[in-house]
Amino acid sequence: xxxxxxxxxxxxxxxxxxxxxxxxxxxxxxxxxxxxxxxxxxxxxxxxxxxxxxxxxxxxxxxxxxxxxxxxxxxxxxxxxxxxxxxxxxxxxxxxxxxxxxxxxxxxxxxxxxxxxxxxxxxxxxxxxxxxxxxxxxxxxxxxxxxxxxxxxxxxxxxxxxxxxxxxxxxxxxxxxxxxxxxxxxxxxxxxxxxxxxxxxxxxxxxxxxxxxxxxxxxxxxxxxxxxxxxxxxxxxxxxxxxxxxxxxxxxxxxxxxxxxxxxxxxxxxxxxxxxxxx
Amino acid sequence: xxxxxxxxxxxxxxxxxxxxxxxxxxxxxxxxxxxxxxxxxxxxxxxxxxxxxxxxxxxxxxxxxxxxxxxxxxxxxxxxxxxxxxxxxxxxxxxxxxxxxxxxxxxxxxxxxxxxxxxxxxxxxxxxxxxxxxxxxxxxxxxxxxxxxxxxxxxxxxxxxxxxxxxxxxxxxxxxxxxxxxxxxxxxxxxxxxxxxxxxxxxxxxxxxxxxxxxxxxxxxxxxxxxxxxxxxxxxxxxxxxxxxxxxxxxxxxxxxxxxxxxxxxxxxxxxxxxxxxxxxxxxxxxxxxxxxxxxxxxxxxxxxxxxxxxxxxxxxxxxxxxxxxxxxxxxxxxxxxxxxxxxxxxxxxxxxxxxxxxxx
Numbered sequence: 001x002x003x004x005x006x007x008x009x010x011x012x013x014x015x016x017x018x019x020x021x022x023x024x025x026x027x028x029x030x031x032x033x034x035x036x037x038x039x040x041x042x043x044x045x046x047x048x049x050x051x052x053x054x055x056x057x058x059x060x061x062x063x064x065x066x067x068x069x070x071x072x073x074x075x076x077x078x079x080x081x082x083x084x085x086x087x088x089x090x091x092x093x094x095x096x097x098x099x100x101x102x103x104x105x106x107x108x109x110x111x112x113x114x115x116x117x118x119x120x121x122x123x124x125x126x127x128x129x130x131x132x133x134x135x136x137x138x139x140x141x142x143x144x145x146x147x148x149x150x151x152x153x154x155x156x157x158x159x160x161x162x163x164x165x166x167x168x169x170x171x172x173x174x175x176x177x178x179x180x181x182x183x184x185x186x187x188x189x190x191x192x193x194x195x196x197x198x199x200x201x202x203x204x205x206x207x208x209x210x211x212x213x214x215x216x217x218x219x220x221x222x223x224x225x226x227x228x229x230x231x232x233x234x235x236x237x238x239x240x241x242x243x244x245x246x247x248x249x250x251x252x253x254x255x256x257x258x259x260x261x262x263x264x265x266x267x268x269x270x271x272x273x274x275x276x277x278x279x
Numbered sequence: 280x281x282x283x284x285x286x287x288x289x290x291x292x293x294x295x296x297x298x299x300x301x302x303x304x305x306x307x308x309x310x311x312x313x314x315x316x317x318x319x320x321x322x323x324x325x326x327x328x329x330x331x332x333x334x335x336x337x338x339x340x341x342x343x344x345x346x347x348x349x350x351x352x353x354x355x356x357x358x359x360x361x362x363x364x365x366x367x368x369x370x371x372x373x374x375x376x377x378x379x380x381x382x383x384x385x386x387x388x389x390x391x392x393x394x395x396x397x398x399x400x401x402x403x404x405x406x407x408x409x410x411x412x413x414x415x416x417x418x419x420x421x422x423x424x425x426x427x428x429x430x431x432x433x434x435x436x437x438x439x440x441x442x443x444x445x446x447x448x449x450x451x452x453x454x455x456x457x458x459x460x461x462x463x464x465x466x467x468x469x470x471x472x473x474x475x476x477x478x479x480x481x482x483x484x485x486x487x488x489x490x491x492x493x494x495x496x497x498x499x500x501x502x503x504x505x506x507x508x509x510x511x512x513x514x515x516x517x518x519x520x521x522x523x524x525x526x527x528x529x530x531x532x533x534x535x536x537x538x539x540x541x542x543x544x545x546x547x548x549x550x551x552x553x554x555x556x557x558x559x560x561x562x563x564x565x566x567x568x569x570x571x572x573x574x575x576x577x578x579x580x581x582x583x584x585x586x587x588x589x590x591x592x593x594x595x596x597x598x599x600x601x602x603x604x605x606x607x608x609x610x611x612x613x614x615x616x617x618x619x620x621x622x623x624x625x626x627x628x629x630x631x632x633x634x635x636x637x638x639x640x
Contacts, residue, residue, distance in 0.1 A: 169362060169364065171360045171361075171362050171364035172364050172366065174326075174329075174331050174351075174358070174360070174364065175358070175360060175364035175366075175425075176366075176377075177330075177331065177350070177351045177352065178329060178330075178331070178351045178352060178356070178357065178358050178378075179352065179377050179378035179381055179425075179429075180352030180353075180378055180381045180382055181352075181377075181381050185381065190366055193368045194367060194368060
């Protein structure tokens, strides 16, 4: 009986492993193809689309780096994504802290207000948004993008962080109050470090769509010097309409920063995803 | 130096009255234990004193100065919590020095105070560890160390030992008592464990439903409880209670008949507190029973459980007076389950409670 059960569970484990490996291949294959195609010439891409490149020379990347505006776009995207994530984490933490740790009149209304933000697609409001930003002088300005992204991502951030902050014991706060810490200090020095996995989750969860966003820069940014990566890469369809090698190299460069950040923070990300599961 | 006065302190959460009004005085250097069943308001009373809850009415003074409007950190007290409430992301050193760093104490002084406290509590080798790398007892000591470094006038303990295992609890009980003698500070300690209360306190405050039932030295409460609640709460195993009726009264005694017709003559100074025919309750401590026979009244019953511990024996009787009765006897007694026994008691050493539960003295 026992051994039958054990056999069963090891068979389960093998099946799960096969499923996960298959899943990983499906997820990684396109990314691998993209990266490999970045090393191919145009001719190679069309003759052997699924083969290995004949050599790993960096010609395509050199073209990207020296003959296009991609480095500038990369910097623009980094600025926009970096500040958006910074602002939304700071504001999101403060809002979530107020909603989760204090009881006050209207707190339910405010949390419902944030929740309603989860349900409204911001893209539907693009015309009033454009008029509003134009009136504020924030069109064709990375600040406008940062403002939109911060506002757009706040509901989900507040939602994620509130859950984590609620789970922290009240005695920690009491203890810090007796130790003489102000409310701000308790939030910054005691409580926020304890939800760092949640901050990583909220950060990555929001950074990826902001980094990849094509829609808002397309509408709000006209000057070439403020274009972001996703938007900037479209120029290859015009100028290098046939040069897929360079396009793939550009895409690889575009994906790289997020991949690196994710790998560097994956441990915390997973810790946050599973937090509370084993308590 | 800390002399604490609480004057008619009241606390209400919405419509729920948690503390209807409590007044008490705690002398400098005293070790006071708040004890009572869960939900009796003992932790709330401590939190009111700490400033973690606002008073609904009343006043709290420390050394003659009103403190109930001050923030917790300005009342000159430190608190040790049941869950320790150590900051998980800080090392032991950072945990212990946090309050001093918040107060911008010079670095050298912080270091010296942390070292001194760590030495008192034998934590020196753990200073660079995080709380999760410590055992329960060590965490508890860090929590105490965090209180010591602040050099407070008053230490507050909120059930600090309830998360420890039995052996460690006994050990920490002794350590805290030693610490009290060494630091000569006022300590207020909340527990639901009456053994902790009896062994540690200079003064016990027994609370029930937010009211102070009685306060006094541990043995005064044990020997001379004001009412049935205190009598039943202090002492382990708890006092046995037998329902009875007053059948006669003279100048110095009341005669009480228990439900099995056993007559007990209870000597007292104020027999007038009860009248003939009143329903009263007789209280007999398990350790006041004996097997010597004689003329003293006896409780008869069938043994349904025996605990023979070698040095002492506990008998559990289903008595003919209709109550489950616990008997504590010194030494080993060869009694078996199912035996019929009679245990005698000296009426003068017992307690009688009037219909309102007040002690008849």
